[in-house]
Amino acid sequence: MTSSQPASVDPDQVAFYTRLADRWWDASGPFWPLHLLNALRKDWIIDRIAPDRRTTTPLDGLRILDIGCGGGLLSEAMARAGAAVTGIDVTERNITVAKLHAENEGLTIDYRHSSAEALAADGKRFDVVLNMEVVEHVADLDGFMAAACALVKPQGSMFVATLNRSLAGFVVGIVGAEYITGLLPRGTHQWSRFVRPDELEELLQSGELDVLESTGVRVNPLRRRMTLTSWLGVNYMVHARRRP
Numbered sequence: 001m002t003s004s005q006p007a008s009v010d011p012d013q014v015a016f017y018t019r020l021a022d023r024w025w026d027a028s029g030p031f032w033p034l035h036l037l038n039a040l041r042k043d044w045i046i047d048r049i050a051p052d053r054r055t056t057t058p059l060d061g062l063r064i065l066d067i068g069c070g071g072g073l074l075s076e077a078m079a080r081a082g083a084a085v086t087g088i089d090v091t092e093r094n095i096t097v098a099k100l101h102a103e104n105e106g107l108t109i110d111y112r113h114s115s116a117e118a119l120a121a122d123g124k125r126f127d128v129v130l131n132m133e134v135v136e137h138v139a140d141l142d143g144f145m146a147a148a149c150a151l152v153k154p155q156g157s158m159f160v161a162t163l164n165r166s167l168a169g170f171v172v173g174i175v176g177a178e179y180i181t182g183l184l185p186r187g188t189h190q191w192s193r194f195v196r197p198d199e200l201e202e203l204l205q206s207g208e209l210d211v212l213e214s215t216g217v218r219v220n221p222l223r224r225r226m227t228l229t230s231w232l233g234v235n236y237m238v239h240a241r242r243r244p
């Protein structure tokens with residue numbers, strides 16, 4: 001990626017994740033909640049794009065983009081399911097970690113230090129775009145979402161996961177997760193950047209994608225469990241499809 005970064009990139013967020021980059025694959029480290037979430041979101045995603053899966057590689061033939069791939073947790077899960085995966089992240093250290101881990105696992109994943117805006121400007125298009133736990137970290141949400149939507153092929157899918165800018169989102173997602181239980185490192189999130197479901201749907205519709213399904217994610221930090229729920233008050237995921 002060039003030194004001229006898009007407006008959506010927050011240098012403070014890049015610095016924050018650079019400091020944590022070497023801990024991505026430590027299941028008992030600061031990213032342990034993401035390891036739990038990864039199994040849940042992986043199955044939810046695959047069930048929506050390959051509901052009749054009968055093999056261990058149900059995503060064969062699909063080109064998938066993982067925006068904000070971090071150390072590669074979700075990218076590797078999609079690659080193991082048979083997809084041709086491209087993972088991008090604006091934090092260069094994350095890409096270094098992701099590449100090394102994939103090589104050690106014998107997986108072929110196209111990791112790039114790049115942004116959604118850069119790929120969209122190059123005319124790249126994918127069957128599925130994963131936009132998971134990213135939108136609450138960007139500085140220019142409108143610009144970022146416009147680029148992310150442009151990366152989806154006609155009738156392709158986008159999956160978005162984020163936190164709701166609600167009172168419950170503040171109490172649970174920041175006070176509880178970062179200050180009381182230590183579920184996440186302090187400074188991981190800013191409540192003002194959380195996105196309400198109606199706001200997210202409007203951004204997707206502006207990009208010519210229609211929301212097909214939403215689900216909440218319930219977190220039990222004491223038992224270290226995550227389950228799906230119909231309540232979207234804190235953590236939630238959305239499946240949208242681009243119009244023909």
